[in-house]
Amino acid sequence: MLLNNLLIFFALGAVGLMLVASDWRMRIGGLASLYLIEFIVILQIWPLALGSVKLISGWMGIALLSTSMINSINQEKKPHYTSEVIFRFLLAVLIWIVILAIAPSINEWIPIPYTNLYIGLSLMGSGLLFMSLTDDFFEIILGLLSILAGFDIIYSSLEGSALVTGIFAFIIILICLLSGYFSRLIVDRGEE
């Protein structure tokens, strides 16, 4: 019980950090924590070997994202205003409350442990919110990864398939590679 509550708390904390932080390192840190939480949640249902695929693929993706961001001009974004930070946080809290209200009904449809369902739905909702507040491709990628991590927690609780795990890991790495493909290097800006 305590572990479940802690997992929910840390998951919301990590995704909240992604939402309010303006520094890309903090956001990536939040995402890395999300994958660790996903791993711990899935470990309660799946064997260690299969569960660790999620953690390894997620962190590999994070390594790719970080590599692409190190020399990217996107990292020089201005920090958020305090009002923006408060707005983003309150919006996220609103989403979490809505999910808290609807999760029991969804739990009737999808019979999985409540902790997994709540964490999964919160990550999906927050990811959707994250994407809707930006037109920056890097942030969209972070939002998508958050949605996929949330869905992964729900789907893994329903079905344990090695093929799905493998393809999911591949998709996460491909999405992170896309971010690298579109990140504009500082050198490029100099050429302009």
Added chain:
Amino acid sequence: MNAPIIWIVSPVIVSFFPLFLKKKRIRNYLFIGISLLFAALIFIFEIDQVEETGLFTYGISSVQNVLGRNLSLLENDKFLIFLMFVFNAIWGIVSILLKKTARFIPIGLMYTAFLLAAVSVEPFLYSALIIEIAVILSIPLLVSSHADSKNGISRYLIYQTLAVPFILLAGWFLAGGEISPVESTQLIQATVLLGLGFVFWLAIYPFHSWVPMVFDETDPINSGYIFLLLQLVFFILILQYIDGFAWLRTYTVFFQALRFLGIIMAGFGSLGLFFEKSIRKLIGYEFLRSTGILLISIGLSSAKGITLFSYLIGSRMISFSLLCWSVSHFESIEKRMSVLNLSDLTQKKPIASASFLFSLLSLSGMPLTIGFPPLQTLYQYLAVDYPIIFLLMILCNILITITVFRYMREILKKKYVLKEILNSVKENPLLFLILIAIVVLGFFPRIILMRFEHLVVGFDFLLK
């Protein structure tokens, strides 16, 4: 050796080799050659007829096991395989004729292979994941890394990714429901999830905004290639779902929804075409309209509707390709043009302009074009069973026809010298020949459209 290894795994591996070639021209020819080779292999290999090996034919198995799931290409899938690889080759040839740098060469082969894998995977609900890989792969094929605007591409990625959870969850709900009917609440839940997945996949209202945006951000030679193949595979998958679940085939609400969404999309597309000034976005709206018409044909919920779907998709693939090629040819003068400049464009590129108008006429179903017979048949069926949808379709078509006549008036504002037109033909004789071939096909549509029936022969339950 088995069919998935030949037509799915091999293209993925082979698509890397041309990347090592420095000369773009050789790379293009190699891409065309490989595509034609894979298309030709369907005549050599007999699937699942291991005993019957002839002098020049070899029997192969249809199944490849991958981590407990199967990739399965059957004898009935041969036409789809042939169509997809020939499509690759034709678009490769046209990109050379138009002197365009096609981004889909050579990785388009891998894209095609993933789409084929999505069609062949069993259980077929896993196709959502493979489609997602194909979608991610298609993004570098659509735009360069330095593209100024990526809003459409971002939305394309987001909406296609959002489809994955819905389709997979629907798959989980339906596990075991292929033969025995599932209970009614479960049926509604599964249909809602499946429907949402399809809505995201096919860019159906209100998730359609990315289509004109993506077409605006990309060269039509790339966007046409990517989205025509993707649309074909999406519709084949929808047919697989309907064919695979007995309860879905008899669920009338599902077909009503298809017709309703179809007419909405046809309406949106037609209105967009009518008001749009950007030529690139115009193709996007025509794409939405095509999606709507194809949905309506499937929504007829009978064998005749499914057969008609095969004719419609065949005629639209040809006409839509011509539309993309003509706009791409225009863009050798200037990028992102407006329809208000059509007369100037016609003076400089008369053949491209003729192709542009002809393809639009064909897509609107004008007589003596390849688009006429299937669209006319659709009107006949709708007039008998669904008169309101029929009337709305006619209204949509009136909008398109007025649009095309408006373009004609714009073109006829200037005078043209025959010598210049002949020079344009000399400049690009093969494009002119393709145009003539498609015009001639309009007189004898059965020659080619009948072949497209093979696309749906595998759906036994739907054709009963």
